[in-house]
Amino acid sequence: MSRSQETARRLGAAQAALEALPPAVLRVAERFAREGHEFALVGGPVRDACLGIPPHDMDFTTSARPDETLAILTATGATTWDIGKEFGTIGASYQGITVEVTTYRSDEYDPDSRKPQVAFGDTLEGDLTRRDFTVNAMAVRLPSLELVDPCGGLEDLVDxxxxxxxxxxxxxxxxxxxxxxxxxxxxxxxxxxxxxxxxxxxxxxxxxxxxxxxxxxxxxxxxxxxxxxxxxxxxxxxxxxxxxxLPEVAALKSTVDEHGRHKDVYEHTLTVVDQAIDLETDENGPVPGPDFVLRFAALMHDVGKPATRQFGPRGKVTFHQHDIVGAKMTRKRMKELRFDKQTIKDVSRLVELHQRFHGYGEAVWTDSAVRRYVNDAGPLLERLHRLTRADSTTRNHRKAMRLQAAYDDLEQRIAELEEKEELAAVRPDLDGAQIMEILDIKPGPAVGRARAFLLELRLENGPLDPAEAERLLRAWAEENL
CATH class of the missing domain: 1.10.110.30 (Hydrophobic Seed Protein)
Structure with a gap:
């Protein structure tokens, strides 16, 4: 297809998407026109329309000043709110749609701040030239549906x-x-x-x-x-x-080994991200994509390698405890980027656990080891399954098949133990109230220590009947309390 044909196709897609705009939008546009003001859909929604994607999160721009915009929207019966009047933006809800309307702007910037010194503009074309990229600097005048593209955004979109x-x-x-x-x-x-x-x-x-x-x-x-x-x-x-x-990711380039003693950790990391994405599920599965926690854990899983790389005899390269070091580095970076506590906890925990599986295929795990694997992963188990599988990027077909078979076996054992023992909800066989009653103690650190002992028993031996759990608890208490 020629460039001109592709451009025509994009214009046709945009026309179809824009003709499907809610009637309420066109009624608002007509009201602005009656008051003598221009009104246009702008930015991402126009770009998406050219890509054949129906516009959503609609942003509009107008020649009207903020007070005029507020008055016009109120006159239509819309519910309005001030979400940034000093920047020229008024929010409104009208007949089931939510919109943001911003006055044309021609900002100036202080070189020491990214906050603009707001100045209102007079033309749509001038407003568009201040935007970030040409593909986001297109607008459609409403209600006429005229495309305005002073910066060649449509051509760049086609290219x-x-x-x-x-x-x-x-x-x-x-x-x-x-x-x-x-x-x-x-x-x-x-x-x-x-x-x-x-x-x-x-x-x-x-x-x-x-x-x-x-x-x-x-x-x-x-x-x-x-x-x-x-x-x-x-x-x-x-x-x-x-x-x-993300300097930790940039540093992965430093592990490139011109002597070929180990794989390129940076390229390996990008492949792991791709493979983790491929293992996400639909919305009805256990890890619906896009899943930021899984993807970011895949990106950060080996960031501890540059700090832990060592060269041994005959050029052997090791990265001992890079999982532990990487988890600490991930936690620090995410705190600096102001991620929420739960996301930091989840991502860094996955980084910490991503090596846990290795060795399973060489030594048979006990049921206790499987229980601990599930318990340590907790609610992250399904993500850990996917991160661990994604971490296999070897080109050695036999090794890849061996790793896949080993993890298939582990998942099967987890499923079998889950069916028998409800692994997802592993708890001590006696709760806090029972512990206090049996040992005749009050709430405090001793109860927590007793509970930790019982949890260790549960992980090591599986479920115990209450009488046996009580006997072992009393024996432990005689030596430890």
Whole structure:
């Protein structure tokens, strides 16, 4: 298909998607027009329409000033709220749709801050040129459905290119978060970054220092849950952005071994991310994709290797305890990026446990060892299954088949023990109230120690009948309390 034919196809897709806009949107647009103001759908929704994706999370821009926008929306009967009036944005809910309407802007930036000095603009074309990338700098005038594309966004969309509407050095210097957005859109859209834009990303990566950790984290989450995270990670590493955002991942490049004594840990990591994604389930499965915890654990699982690499006799390379070291590094990095406590706990725990399976195929695990594996994984067990399987990237077919068979066997044993013992809910055979009654003690540390003893028995031996559990508890208490 020629470029002109592909452009025509994209325009047709956009037309079809936009003609399906809710009637309420067109009624709002008509009201703005009657009041003498322009009104347009802008940004991501227009880009998605050109990709044949029905617009959602609709953003609009208008020539009306914020107070005028508020008055017009109120007159339509919409419920309105101020979500950023000083930045020109008014939110509204009208006949079942939620919209954000922003006055045309022509911002100026303080070089020491990414917060713009807001100035309202007078033209739609001027508003579009201040946006991050040309594919996001398209608008559709409403209600006429006229496409406005002053920066060549449609051509770049057809070519699969990310490019800034103005000089990328100016764009990224004004708002350094756009550097992260470039990586994210690469992963989300599958587009390439044009050469000039990529060079500016590398030259201005240090500008990310003025961006809040929370904003960087949000872009990283979107990147990792996009369609092709690998593309975004690769562009971050290539431009040096990873050294600012995820230096532990960038450091994996340092383990490349020109003598071939061990595999390329960086390339291995990217493959593990891809394979973990392939093992996600649909919404009805145990790990519905996209699953950030699984994907980020796959990305971070070997970050402890550079710090633990040692060369032994005859060039043998080892990474002893890289799982433990990597878990600590992951926890530290995620705290600095302001992730929530549960996500930090889950991801770092998976990194810590990802090596636990290795050796299962060489030495038969006892039922106790299987119980401990399940207990240590807890609610992360299904993710751990997938991370462990994804971590096999060997090109040795026999070794790969042997690892797969070993893990199949482990999962089968877990299923068999689960059926007999309810492994997912392993608890001591006596609860806290029973412990206090049997030992005639009050709530306190002694109860916790007794409970830990009983849990250890449960993991080692499986379920005990209450009488046997009581006998063993009393014997333990005589020596320890």
């Amino acid at each position: 699969g290119i990310l490019r800034t509407p103005i000089d990328p050095h100016i764009s990224f210097s004004d708002d350094p978060l756009r550097i992260m957005r470039a990586a994210r859109f690469t992963a989300q859209l599958g587009f390439d970054v044009d050469e000039g834009t990529m060079s500016a990303m590398a030259e201005l990566a240090d500008r990310l220092d003025i961006v809040s950790a929370e904003r960087i984290r949000a872009e990283l989450e979107r990147l990792m849950t996009a369609k092709e995270p690998r593309r975004g990670i690769e562009i971050m590493e290539y431009t040096g952005v990873a050294e600012k955002v």
